[in-house]
Amino acid sequence: MDNEKAWLVRRVVLSVLFVVIVALPLYPELYGLDEVTPFTQLVAFRPQGLVLVFGLALLMLLRKGWRIAAGLVAVLALIGAGLTLPRLMSDPKPPAADTRVLTIMVANVLGGGANAGAVAELIRKHKPDLVSLPEAQVDVREEIRAQLQDLPYAGYTEQPAKAVESATSVLVAGTLGAVQVKADLPTRFGNLMVTGGNLGSLRLVAYHGFPPLPDDVPPWKQDLTQLRRWCAQDPPTIVAGDFNATLDHADFRWALASNCHSVGPSVGGGLKGTWPSDQPAIARTQIDHVLATRTIRPLRFDTYKVEGTDHLAVIATVAVPKE
Numbered sequence: 001m002d003n004e005k006a007w008l009v010r011r012v013v014l015s016v017l018f019v020v021i022v023a024l025p026l027y028p029e030l031y032g033l034d035e036v037t038p039f040t041q042l043v044a045f046r047p048q049g050l051v052l053v054f055g056l057a058l059l060m061l062l063r064k065g066w067r068i069a070a071g072l073v074a075v076l077a078l079i080g081a082g083l084t085l086p087r088l089m090s091d092p093k094p095p096a097a098d099t100r101v102l103t104i105m106v107a108n109v110l111g112g113g114a115n116a117g118a119v120a121e122l123i124r125k126h127k128p129d130l131v132s133l134p135e136a137q138v139d140v141r142e143e144i145r146a147q148l149q150d151l152p153y154a155g156y157t158e159q160p161a162k163a164v165e166s167a168t169s170v171l172v173a174g175t176l177g178a179v180q181v182k183a184d185l186p187t188r189f190g191n192l193m194v195t196g197g198n199l200g201s202l203r204l205v206a207y208h209g210f211p212p213l214p215d216d217v218p219p220w221k222q223d224l225t226q227l228r229r230w231c232a233q234d235p236p237t238i239v240a241g242d243f244n245a246t247l248d249h250a251d252f253r254w255a256l257a258s259n260c261h262s263v264g265p266s267v268g269g270g271l272k273g274t275w276p277s278d279q280p281a282i283a284r285t286q287i288d289h290v291l292a293t294r295t296i297r298p299l300r301f302d303t304y305k306v307e308g309t310d311h312l313a314v315i316a317t318v319a320v321p322k323e
Contacts (some may be wrong), residue, residue: 015069020078022053022073023240026080029250037214044212044247044285050080054187062277087247087270092299095319099297102320103128104204104290105314107306108275111164112140114309122304126210126315127151129173130194134208134242136169145171156181158190166190168241170206185226188219191241200323205230207241212249224255231260231293236320239291242275244309246285257292261298263290264318270303274312277305290316 006235024031024239026049033294042049054077059068095101105128107119113137123144131153133141141155153175159167168190172179177197184193189208209227212220228236240262245252247265256262264270264286267313273284288311294296295321303312 011065011068011276012073014065015066015072018069019072019076022033022056023076025049026053026076027133027140031276034250035217037212037217040212040217040220040249041214043171043248044246044287046080046085046246047285048283050077050084053077054081060081084271087265088268090268090270092265092267093297095297095299096321098322099319100239100322101299101317102239103315103317104238105131105313105315106134106240106242106288106290107131108134108208108288108311109136109140109144110308110309111135111167112137112143112310115307116140116143117147118306118308119144119313122313122315123148123153123171124151127173129176130206130238130240131171131239132206133169133171134189134206135167137164137167139166141169141171142186154190155178158183158192160188165208167191168208169313170194172204175297181191185229187223187226189223201235202320203230203235203237205237205239205241207239207243208242209241211244221251224251228255228257230256231255231291236295238296238314238318240289240314240316242288244287246287258292261294263292263298263318264301264314264323267297267301267302272301272303274303274314276310277312278310285310286316288312290314290318292318296320 013196023163024043028034033039057070057074060066138157145155153171155171157169166189170192179194179197181192188210192206194204209223210219274288299317301316306313
């Protein structure tokens with residue numbers, strides 16, 4: 001083999017190895033590392049990573065010796081973009097005549113750091129049927145509800161530990177009737193299931209998933225296992241809250257399986273990041289979701305700034321089949 005061919009083979013081999021390394025933080029599930037720190041945390045920002053990688057490929061094209069690697073990296077980024085773009089391209093379908101529209105709100109109040117008046121104002125304006133309030137203890141819940149005295153909302157809280165972040169509260173509109181509210185499957189943070197009343201067979205769940213902390217990923221995975229059980233069961237179900245997971249997490253996609261979908265990506269809002277709210281939109285990721293089982297049709301998904309918390313509030317509407 002002459003020197004020119006040998007150098008070409010070397011460049012191809014090195015280019016392939018380079019792409020394998022670049023793909024690691026973007027697609028750790030391909031390497032079985034998606035539950036290993038720091039890949040669990042990095043993959044939450046995969047869309048941003050794809051943009052950076054594509055920019056890197058363009059810069060590499062300027063160097064003749066790097067063009068093979070540049071082409072492979074560009075292909076990697078474009079494939080990723082092709083898998084991600086449907087979250088922006090999906091259009092909502094109008095509700096069918098035999099459905100009723102429900103409005104669901106999520107607002108992580110950061111242990112009471114959020115401005116209660118701002119949260120109440122969103123509720124007053126949009127009149128959601130259910131408000132999921134991760135990190136809201138009883139006093140925080142009541143501070144919000146006190147500003148809604150002319151609106152009939154009942155409040156409930158589940159706090160399995162002393163830590164404020166374990167508290168999850170829910171506000172239920174009086175229009176839902178005489179509902180029952182209880183904690184359901186065991187999760188590290190509180191969750192509340194709302195059933196009965198005017199809901200019929202529908203279940204509404206306020207949820208807060210454990211975060212994938214660098215030294216504590218297993219509890220995050222365990223909470224997602226509980227989420228899969230809700231998605232897999234027969235009753236029509238809506239789960240709303242701070243999931244601390246994105247569609248780029250393989251464990252989250254596994255939890256949704258084929259029976260649950262996230263409202264945001266289903267209506268073209270899949271890249272509307274909700275955290276951290278103090279960063280530019282391009283630097284946020286969507287970890288606050290409204291999930292619905294397949295018989296429930298997503299209609300709308302919007303985010304709103306709330307002073308005092310690092311999450312954007314989410315308001316989603318869905319169409320539920322009448323019974």
